[in-house]
Structure formats: structure tokens, C-alpha cells
Amino acid sequence: MQNILNLPPIWYTFAIISVLTLFGALGTIMSKNPVHSVIYLIVTFFSISAHYILLNAQFLAAVNIIVYAGAIMVLFLFVIMFLNMKEEADEMKNNKLVTAAIVTALLLGGILIIFLRRAGKEKVDTLGFNSQTGMVEILGQSLYGEYLLPFELISVLFLVAMAGAVMLAKREQGERHF
Amino acid sequence: MGSFVQWLIESMFLWKALIIIVIFAITLAIAAYSTWGERKVAAYIQDRRGPNRAGWGGLLQPLADAGKMFFKEDFIPAQADKWLFILGPCLSMFTALMSSAVVPFGSSFIIGGKEVFVQAIEINIGILYVFGVVSLGVYGVMIGGWASNNKFSLLGAIRAASQNISYELAMGMSIIAILMMSGTLSVREIVLQQHGGNWNIFYQPLGFLIFTICAFAECNRTPFDLPECETELVGGYHTEYSSMKLGFYLFAEYINMFASSAVTACLFFGGYNYPGMDFVERQLISGLGANAGHNVATLIGIGSMFTKILFGIFFFMWVRWTVPRFRYDQLMNLGWKGLIPLAVGNLIITAIAILSGYKLVGIWVGLALMVVLISIVWSLRPKKKNAIMGA
Numbered sequence: 001m002q003n004i005l006n007l008p009p010i011w012y013t014f015a016i017i018s019v020l021t022l023f024g025a026l027g028t029i030m031s032k033n034p035v036h037s038v039i040y041l042i043v044t045f046f047s048i049s050a051h052y053i054l055l056n057a058q059f060l061a062a063v064n065i066i067v068y069a070g071a072i073m074v075l076f077l078f079v080i081m082f083l084n085m086k087e088e089a090d091e092m093k094n095n096k097l098v099t100a101a102i103v104t105a106l107l108l109g110g111i112l113i114i115f116l117r118r119a120g121k122e123k124v125d126t127l128g129f130n131s132q133t134g135m136v137e138i139l140g141q142s143l144y145g146e147y148l149l150p151f152e153l154i155s156v157l158f159l160v161a162m163a164g165a166v167m168l169a170k171r172e173q174g175e176r177h178f
Numbered sequence: 179m180g181s182f183v184q185w186l187i188e189s190m191f192l193w194k195a196l197i198i199i200v201i202f203a204i205t206l207a208i209a210a211y212s213t214w215g216e217r218k219v220a221a222y223i224q225d226r227r228g229p230n231r232a233g234w235g236g237l238l239q240p241l242a243d244a245g246k247m248f249f250k251e252d253f254i255p256a257q258a259d260k261w262l263f264i265l266g267p268c269l270s271m272f273t274a275l276m277s278s279a280v281v282p283f284g285s286s287f288i289i290g291g292k293e294v295f296v297q298a299i300e301i302n303i304g305i306l307y308v309f310g311v312v313s314l315g316v317y318g319v320m321i322g323g324w325a326s327n328n329k330f331s332l333l334g335a336i337r338a339a340s341q342n343i344s345y346e347l348a349m350g351m352s353i354i355a356i357l358m359m360s361g362t363l364s365v366r367e368i369v370l371q372q373h374g375g376n377w378n379i380f381y382q383p384l385g386f387l388i389f390t391i392c393a394f395a396e397c398n399r400t401p402f403d404l405p406e407c408e409t410e411l412v413g414g415y416h417t418e419y420s421s422m423k424l425g426f427y428l429f430a431e432y433i434n435m436f437a438s439s440a441v442t443a444c445l446f447f448g449g450y451n452y453p454g455m456d457f458v459e460r461q462l463i464s465g466l467g468a469n470a471g472h473n474v475a476t477l478i479g480i481g482s483m484f485t486k487i488l489f490g491i492f493f494f495m496w497v498r499w500t501v502p503r504f505r506y507d508q509l510m511n512l513g514w515k516g517l518i519p520l521a522v523g524n525l526i527i528t529a530i531a532i533l534s535g536y537k538l539v540g541i542w543v544g545l546a547l548m549v550v551l552i553s554i555v556w557s558l559r560p561k562k563k564n565a566i567m568g569a
Contacts, residue, residue, distance in 0.1 A: 035324060039262070042317070062306035070313025074320070074343060081324050081332060136303060136363055 014054060021047040034080045038073060045069045057134035193294045198279075201298055205278055209432040210240040212491055216432075219495040247425035255418050259325040266322025267419065267426035273318060274433035277311040280304040281440045282366045284450045284480035288469045296450075296480060297366065304365035305353060308441055312349075312396060316342045318430070319405070323415035334414030337506065338405035341395055344513040345402075349392035351521035352385040355528045356445055359537070365441075369449035374456075377448040381541055384524045386446045388517050393438040395513070397431060400498040404506050439490025440483075447486050450479035523548050 024047060027040030045068045052061035132138050143151050214229065214236060221228025229236030254263055284296035301307060316339050323335020356378055360368045372378055379386050395402040406414035413419075416427045443449055458478060463471030504512070527548065531540025 033259075035259075035262070039321070058301065058303045059306070062303045062310050065310040066306065066313055070310060070346075071343070074313075074316055074339060077317075077320055077324075078336065078339060081320070081336065 010054065014051075017047050017050045017054070021051070035077065038077050038080060041076075042069050042073050045073065055134065056131065059136045059139055060134065193289065194298070197294070197296060198298045201278060201283065202275070205275065205433060205436055208436050208487075208491070209429060210244070212432040212435060212495075213243065213428075214239050215491070216495050216498075219492065220499050223496075223499040244425070247422050250421040252421040252423065253418075255327060257327045258418065259327065262321050262325035263418075264423070266318050266325055267423045267430075268318070269321060270315070270318030270430040271426045271433070273311055273315045274430040274437065277308055277434075277437040278440055280307050280365050281437075281444055282369055282449060283440075283483050285476045287473050287476055295366070296476065300364070300366055302362070302364045305357065305363045305368075308365070309346075309350060309353070313346055315396070315434070318427075319415050322419070322427070326415075326418035328418050330412045331415050331417045334405045334407075334411045334417065337411070338398060338415055341398070341402065341404060341509060341513075344510060345392040345395035345517070348388055348513060348517035348521045349396065351518065351525060352382075352388040352392070353445070355382055355385045355521075355524050358525070358528055358532060365444050365449075369444050369451065372448040373451050375448075375451075375453055377446065377451075379446040381537060382446065382524070382528070384520065384545055385528075386442075388521050388524070389442065389445070391512075391517060393442065394494070394497065395509070397434045397438060397494070399431070399435070399494055401501045401503045402509060403503060404509060435491055435494050436487065439487045439494070442490055443483060443486035449486075450476075450483040452479065452482040455479065455482075 021044055024040045024042075024044030028037050028044060031037050031040060045064060049061040049064045049069075052058075052064060130138075217239070218228045218236070220226075229239040232238040232242045254260055279298040280301060282295065282297040282300075286293045286295050288294075319338045319342075320335045323331040323338070326332075356368065357363065359378065359381060360371050362368060362371075368378075394400075398405055405411075406416075411417075416424055419427060455475070455478075459471065459475040462475050465471065466474060524545075527541060527544035531537050531544055534540045
């Protein structure tokens with residue numbers, strides 16, 4: 001008990017945010033209504049952004065909110081509202097799905113264990129650590145310097161995906177306009 | 179206990195809390211009196227008198243309206259999703275109030291030898307914060323519209339959401355042109371760089387135009403107030419809402435107007451800068467002493483910032499009572515086929531102008547060339563027969 005009370009304040013912040021993250025994640029998979037699931041997922045994204053801010057990665061936090069919470073989840077909500085899924089899903093009776101879920105869970109668990117073991121061994125040098133790592137300037141310099149080629153390749157990939165989406169959505173000749 | 183009080187006085191905490199509360203109160207007051215201002219402006223434009231019964235010149239009208247809102251029956255439809263129905267207007271209000279947190283309303287006060295910025299929080303990703311909050315604003319509308327369990331509400335919510343998503347893109351790209359010129363994401367830095375009449379509006383006329391149009395669409399203001407449409411959708415996403423929940427939705431619109439005017443003032447009109455501010459500050463410092471002079475100069479700067487904000491709000495109202503509203507397909511065509519290509523063109527012109535070294539001349543020459551090019555292409559385009567509209 002004495003141990004818990006003597007922790008630095010940042011630990012309490014971390015604990016609260018982690019509880020919130022897990023609450024959102026569990027709500028996402030456990031709620032019956034898909035719209036509620038999406039809202040829980042948005043809560044999860046927000047608390048993950050809070051974790052990024054704790055790790056001093058402001059840019060990543062802001063971009064996480066803008067891209068995931070602000071754009072992707074809005075589209076999710078959009079589609080789910082239109083579909084109006086009411087009937088119970090029978091998917092859990094499907095054997096393939098259960099097998100796939102078990103394999104994925106095992107793989108994920110293995111990765112988590114490996115990283116947890118590595119995290120104990122490699123200590124971070126707290127004195128020599130550059131506090132500006134994760135800020136916009138440093139991130140921009142490494143993206144446009146060291147990682148210029150992968151960055152540009154990814155942007156080409158995005159352009160291709162965008163053009164593909166436009167092609168799929170384009171009205172073909174003779175098709176009705178709704 | 180004594181050390182705690184001393185810590186409170188010495189740290190920024192107390193001053194920051196005070197500044198946040200003052201900004202919050204001013205935001206609410208300005209939003210409340212915007213409703214009065216809107217009716218007065220509408221009345222002036224339409225040659226009427228406007229509200230004139232409650233108080234002198236109708237000045238107590240916002241209080242009377244708020245009282246009416248509170249005492250109306252708070253109705254929740256039987257088939258509605260109760261919690262989400264309540265969450266919708268709360269989220270709208272919450273995101274509207276959050277966006278002015280990074281706006282620097284003035285330079286700084288020197289209190290007890292310490293410099294206190296007149297700004298709730300100073301973070302080096304200020305613009306991204308504003309952009310993130312703006313992109314969240316759509317949730318209040320969508321959740322409220324869906325939770326009402328009414329087809330008109332749902333359609334209104336989906337209209338509002340697709341409109342907001344479409345115009346966010348062009349808005350972001352017009353901001354990126356500003357970021358390329360200033361090289362920083364901090365709103366305070368952007369304002370400081372516009373010191374001395376160096377306002378961004380002179381460098382980014384097209385960016386300003388795109389940003390303003392997108393701000394109108396993001397606030398759901400006329401000419402883009404399509405989510406609310408009596409002939410097609412009844413009341414849009416707030417059809418089922420009554421009492422203060424409806425009040426929150428309507429109030430959030432006015433707070434959004436205030437916030438977007440503040441951001442526009444910071445990005446394009448130099449924020450708290452005004453012509454001749456160095457001269458005024460020097461005179462005040464020589465007259466009142468270093469600290470008091472600086473503080474009074476800051477107060478004048480805050481006054482100039484609020485003048486710009488109030489003009490922005492007036493501009494919103496002026497447009498509302500002047501321009502007819504768009505049709506929905508026109509709105510989407512303008513956003514995707516008009517503003518986004520223009521914003522990309524503006525980005526390229528800005529980049530070339532910065533690289534060439536002649537920022538001001540380069541941007542204006544580039545824009546002139548773009549206008550010429552567009553008009554040539556426009557006059558040479560093949561004429562469509564039976565085209566419904568030519569956007």
C-alpha cells in the first residue's frame with residue numbers, strides 16, 4: 001500500500017489512461033450495437049493519443065486524432081448508420097473464423113511476450129535522451145532526410161490507392177444516378 | 179500549507195486558470211450576444227427593427243431566450259438511444275468550446291516579474307490541435323442524428339457529416355500553404371511572424387478565400403446550411419431535439435463562428451498585431467514604466483484582436499443575409515471539383531514563390547497566371563448539351 005502511494009504522479013496518469021484504454025477496447029468488442037462499438041473505439045483512440053502525449057510524441061498524438069478519430073471512424077460510423085445492422089450475427093458458429101481468431105491471438109501474444117522480455121533488458125539512458133525526439137522538427141528532419149525514399153514510395157502507394165478508389169466509385173456508362 | 183500557497187502564486191497555474199476561465203466566459207458572452215447581433219444585422223439588412231422589447235435595444239433578448247429554452251419540456255423520443263441522444267449536443271458544445279484553447283488573444287502580461295501569455299495553452303502543434311478539434315465536431319451532429327431514431331434526423335446528420343468531411347480537405351490544404359510560409363505549427367509563432375503589417379492575407383489571398391468558404395461550410399452557416407432544410411428534411415439532425423439540448427446545438431454554431439473568426443484573425447490578419455504597435459508600446463513604456471507600459475500595450479493588442487474577431491462574426495452574418503443558399507449537389511461539386519484543385523494550385527504556387535526568393539511578387543504573379551490559365555481552359559472546354567449545371 002505504501003508503495004502505491006509513493007509512486008510519481010506520472011504513474012497515476014498512466015494507470016488512469018490505461019484503464020480508460022482497456023475500457024474502450026473491451027466495450028468495442030463486447031457491445032451488441034455496432035454504433036456503440038464505434039463510439040467505444042473512438043474512446044480507445046483518444047486514450048491512445050493520451051499515451052502518446054505521455055511519451056512526449058505530440059505530433060503523433062495530434063495526427064492519431066485527426067486521421068483515426070477524425071476521418072476513419074467518421075467513415076465507419078457513416079457506413080454502419082446506413083447499413084442499420086439489426087439481425088444477430090451467426091459468425092461464431094463458423095469454424096474457420098474461430099481457428100483464425102485463435103491463431104491471431106497466439107501470434108499477438110507471442111509478439112507481446114518477446115517485446116516485454118526485451119523491454120526489461122534494454123535500459124533507456126535517461127540523462128542522454130534528447131527530449132525533443134518525437135517533436136515535429138526532429139520527426140520532419142528524419143522523415144525527409146534519413147527515410148526520404150520509403151516516405152516517397154508510401155506517398156506513391158497512397159496516390160495509387162486514391163486513384164483506385166475513384167475508379168471503383170466512378171459511375172459507368174448506362175448506370176443509373178441512384 | 180504555506181508552501182502550497184506560495185507554489186500556487188509562484189507557478190503559472192493560477193494565472194493560466196484565470197486566463198482559461200476568462201476566455202471561457204468571454205466566448206460564451208460573445209456567442210450569446212451573437213444571437214442578438216444576428217437578429218439586429220438581419221433586421222438592418224431587411225429594413226426592420228429587430229428585437230427591441232426586452233431591455234434597451236433588445237439587449238436582454240439572449241437572456242430571455244435562454245430562460246425560454248430552459249423551461250421548455252425536455253423531450254426524449256421513446257425509441258431513441260437515450261444516452262447517445264444526450265451525448266450528441268454535449269459533444270457539439272464540448273468540441274466548439276475546445277477550439278479556442280490554442281488561440282493567442284494577446285501578447286503577454288508581466289506580473290510580478292513573470293511573463294504570462296494571454297493564451298490558454300501554448301503547444302508547438304497548435305494548428306494541428308485546431309484541425310483535430312474541427313474534425314471531431316462532426317461527431318456531435320452524427321451521434322445526435324442517429325440516436326433520434328428518425329429518418330429525417332439520420333439523413334440530416336449524414337448530410338452534415340459528408341459536408342464537413344468534404345470541406346475539411348480543402349481547409350487543411352489552404353492551411354498547409356500558410357505553414358509552408360511560416361515554417362511552424364505554433365499559432366503564437368505564426369502571429370509573431372506577421373508583426374509589422376506583414377499579414378498573411380497579402381501573401382495568401384487565394385488561401386484566405388478557400389479557408390473562409392470552408393469555415394462557412396464547417397460551421398453549417400448559410401450559404402451552406404444544407405443539413406437543416408425545412409422542405410426536404412424538416413429540422414435536419416435536430417428534428418427531435420427540444421429545450422436546452424436544441425439550445426446547445428444552436429449555441430455551438432455561434433461558438434464555432436467565434437472560434438473560426440479567431441483562428442482566421444490569427445492565421446491571416448496578424449492576430450493581436452496592429453499598425454504602429456511598436457510606436458504605441460514605446461510611448462507607453464516611456465510614459466508608464468516598463469511593466470505597466472507593456473501591460474497596457476498588451477491590452478490594446480487584445481482590443482485589436484477582438485475587433486478583428488467581431489468583424490469576422492459580422493462578416494458571417496452579413497453573408498447569411500445576402501447570399502442565397504446552395505443546392506446540395508452544387509455544394510459537393512464546389513468542394514471536390516472547385517476548392518480542392520484550387521487549394522492544390524495554391525500550394526504549388528506558394529512553394530515555387532518561396533523557392534524563387536520573391537515571396538510576395540511570386541505568389542501574385544503565380545495567381546495571375548493561374549487565373550489566365552483557368553479562363554483559357556474554361557473557354558476552350560467542350561460545351562455539354564442538356565447539362566443540368568455547369569460547376
